[in-house]
Amino acid sequence: MTETYKVQRWTSRSIVSTALIAALQFALLAAPFVFSANVVDHLTTLFVYVVLAITWNALAGYGGLVSVGQQLFFGFGAYGAIRLSQAGVPVYAALALGGVGSAVLALIVSSFMLKLRAGEFAIGMWVLAALVQLLVSLDPIIQGATGTSLLALNSFAPAARRADTYWFGLVAMAGVALLLFLLLRSRLGAAMQAIRDNEEAARSVGVRVQLAKRIMFVLAALGAGMAGAVWLATSISFQPNTYFGVQWTAYMIFMTLVGGIGTFEGPILGAVLFFAVEAAFGAEGVWYLIGIGAAAVGFALLLPQGIWGWMERRYALRLLPVGYVLKLQGVDAGRQHGFARRSVPPPPAAMRISEQS
Amino acid sequence: MSLLLEANGLVKRYGALAVVNGVDFRVAENEAVGIVGPNGAGKTSLLNLLSGAVPVSEGRIALRGAIITGQDAAWRCRHGIGRSHQVPKPFGGMTVFENLLVAATQGGGFIQHEAYDRAVDSLELCGMLSAANRSAETLGLLERKRLELARALATGPELLLLDEIGGGLTDGEALDLVEVILDLRRRGIAIVWIEHIVHILVKVVTRLVCMDAGRIIAEGDPQSVLKDPVVISAYLGSEEVV
Structure with a gap:
């Protein structure tokens, strides 16, 4: 090595911002003691949106797996919680396990869905979601389109239920976000981005494409399932048409596109914006939906990198960095304009054919 | 031989x-x-x-x-077995250095500092150190070809x-x-x-x-x-x- 270098993954600014975000999460634990019931309910809704946005972004923005069927896992998380609760599992454990159930379902369906490419995968996921919705509707407990309720939650006093559901949502959001952040900063995260950019080239540099896709797919399903379980805990009632509705994925796409696809911070910003827009204009009915759709189209055409993506490029903002920056000292600039004449180390002996399976 | x-x-x-x-x-x-x-x-x-x-x-x-x-x-x-492609296939959403890190960690099985060393060495050999932090999608054709070679080398x-x-x-x-x-x-x-x-x-x-x-x-x-x-x-x- 003729140059000294260091690899920077954190800056002082990103350390401070990450610490502040972590501190905010801890501070939010106190919200049920401080804020009104209405605010606590709204914050719980926001947590659901954040989880949906960051997991869809991880799947599509980092993994290149554009799905319009993530409502499958949202609905299945809620359905699983109802089933487990009726089987006698304590209700909040049932809710958490419902989310895990979506991850298990994703692991199973990944064996055939991940063989599909691009548009086939996107539409195939939607079809699969509709199929599972029909199967869930056939469950006698669900009573078709009528649905059912998570009756076990009625044994809690309203204030206690609200606070417990809030904390469940907060922990689910923080847990999923932390898991994704660590994953995206890992070697696997970089491999996923390589697959997104060029699957053939990723394979040619040794990336286990199917394994990497499967991990991201399962993790995204875990997030959507947890979000569905939290939503069930807030509303108590479950109707297949609502929980398996494609509007959930439409929300995920909107939040990710507006915030900034392929950035870690963007979808969080997108979720906050969506939450604010819904609070301000949600009562407008169909015009609200038209406005949301028009905004999504506008961002896709005019600001495809989203608000955070634009800010990141304009101001080099990285509050939660997942990439690598090479800092060099003593670079011989004259050698930067051609192939330099020097040696690289020999190939390592440890990885050779003896590993063959 | x-x-x-x-x-x-x-x-x-x-x-x-x-x-x-x-x-x-x-x-x-x-x-x-x-x-x-x-x-x-x-x-x-x-x-x-x-x-x-x-x-x-x-x-x-x-x-x-x-x-x-x-x-x-x-x-x-x-x-x-490493390879370069006739039509370069960079990972456009990543920097040049990150392109090589993927190759070093996934193909080469190198971890952390070994992978950094490998990536820096390969970049230096191919005359791409000054472009290390550039987005790969901004590279011209010749730089993309160099990146192809450097990335293949990084796999060891x-x-x-x-x-x-x-x-x-x-x-x-x-x-x-x-x-x-x-x-x-x-x-x-x-x-x-x-x-x-x-x-x-x-x-x-x-x-x-x-x-x-x-x-x-x-x-x-x-x-x-x-x-x-x-x-x-x-x-x-x-x-x-x-």
């Missing part, structure tokens, strides 16, 4: 068309083999079969005597399959490239290099293979192959080319 890679009876068909048709090919440790031939001869298709990018229709491939015909490109890379290959990496280089850059590849050979890396710029190819390779219509039509010492009337007729058109 012991045999590193051996392929026998390779055939690749797309419907009724055989783009590679009964090719036997071998590379010894630390050997440098050049492949030439007219467009459509099956050179890149052969490289795709050797790297595992596409499955063979018939035939078998062995690495150090172990059959690897059924293994995919990722497996082959992790076991020492024993055998490097190069597909027309000299195309578009100036004479000076091409000579620098020759030095780089000779350096790789000195480090024990075997090379298979498809190239149309024959005069730089023959400075590196010790054996030359000429393909036409999916078959090998001549093979041996580079100067002998280039004087072969069959090669002149099918590819060169004139002995004056070299």
